[in-house]
Amino acid sequence: MNGSQKEHRTVNLDIHKDLFGANEEAAALNKKKFKEFGLTVIDIMGSVGTGKTQLIEALCERIRGKHRILMVAGDLATTIDADRVGSHEIDTVQINTGTACHLDARMIRVALTDVDLSKYDVVFIENVGNLICPAGYPLGADKKIVVVSVTEGPYMVRKHPLTIKMADIIVINKIDLAEVLEFNIDALVRDIREVDADLPIFQVSSKTGLGIDKLSSALGF
Ligand SMILES: Nc1nc2c(ncn2[C@@H]2O[C@H](COP(=O)(O)OP(=O)(O)OP(=O)(O)O)[C@@H](O)[C@H]2O)c(=O)[nH]1
Ligand SMILES: [Mg+2]
Incomplete structure (x- = not known):
């Protein structure tokens, strides 16, 4: 090397190993902790x-x-959802991700560090509203629910097969609006079946409560 040569370094990142791998490790630690406290985490x-x-x-x-x-609420900047759930006298933890379009396992670990988990049986984690980014970042939960609804148009499943694939349960929400929107729920179910023939599917209206009992039982509640 001659004296005038600039120092150079090339780092070849294997994004799956370096980024997703680190998240998988943190998710495994979360899972272990949840198990120690006997929690069901969704x-x-x-x-x-x-x-x-x-x-x-x-x-x-x-x-x-x-x-x-x-309830653990993931949101870019607000506490709106945590406030809504909190108004039912449910304890909440807010994670504001700033610019990140998903929660990750480390965020969950940090957010729960000072929470006495022995006070709870069930933790609902609401991920940041996004059908793409959260799919690559398991949090250590027992079950991953993907919610699709009749108001996003008919192609949500066909356009996001990988997200559907990693789900444990699909909830088709807002079925009370299907008729007025002329939404074909059977076609959506067929799209889900194309991706995964065995995936449990629950048709619900979170607003009227229709189908919630069945879902709740399937979750072991
Ligand atoms: N008619 C009807 N409206 C619903 C139903 N579920 C949710 N909504 C309405 O749809 C809107 C959005 O619902 P949210 O629960 O805020 O949706 P979200 O997925 O949490 O939204 P973000 O957190 O912003 O991603 C609200 O006005 C709800 O009242 C349903 O089953 N039927
Ligand atoms: Mg919300």
Whole structure:
């Protein structure tokens, strides 16, 4: 090397190993901690406005007499959803992600560091409203629910097959609006079946409560 040569370094990142790998490790630690406290943890994902918060409110109404609930709300900047759920006298933890379009396992670990988890049986995590980004970042939850609804048009499933694939349960929400929107729920179910023939699908209205009992039982509540 001659004296005038600038120092140079090339770092080849394997994004799957470096980024997703680190998240998987943090998710495994979260899972272990949740298990130690006997918690059932549900990660709820879906596009903006599909009804994630409304679904959590409906599930809380259904199970609050039986289980002690904590809600963890992921949002870019506001506490709107945590405030909504909190108004039902449910404890909440807010994570404001700033610019990040999803929660990750480390955020969950940090947010729960000072929370006494022995006070709860069930944790509902509302992920940031987005159907793409959260899919790559497991949080250590027992079940991942993807909420789609009849107000986002007919192609949500066909356009997001990878997100559907990683879900444990699909909730088709707002079925009370299907008729007026001329939405073909059977076609949406067929699209989901194309991606995964065995994926449990629940058709609900989080607003009227239709179908919530069935979903709640399937979650073990
Ligand atoms: N008619 C009807 N409206 C619903 C239902 N579920 C949610 N909504 C309405 O849809 C709107 C969005 O619901 P939210 O629960 O805020 O949706 P979200 O997925 O939490 O939205 P973000 O957190 O902003 O991503 C609200 O006006 C809800 O009242 C449903 O089953 N039926
Ligand atoms: Mg919400």
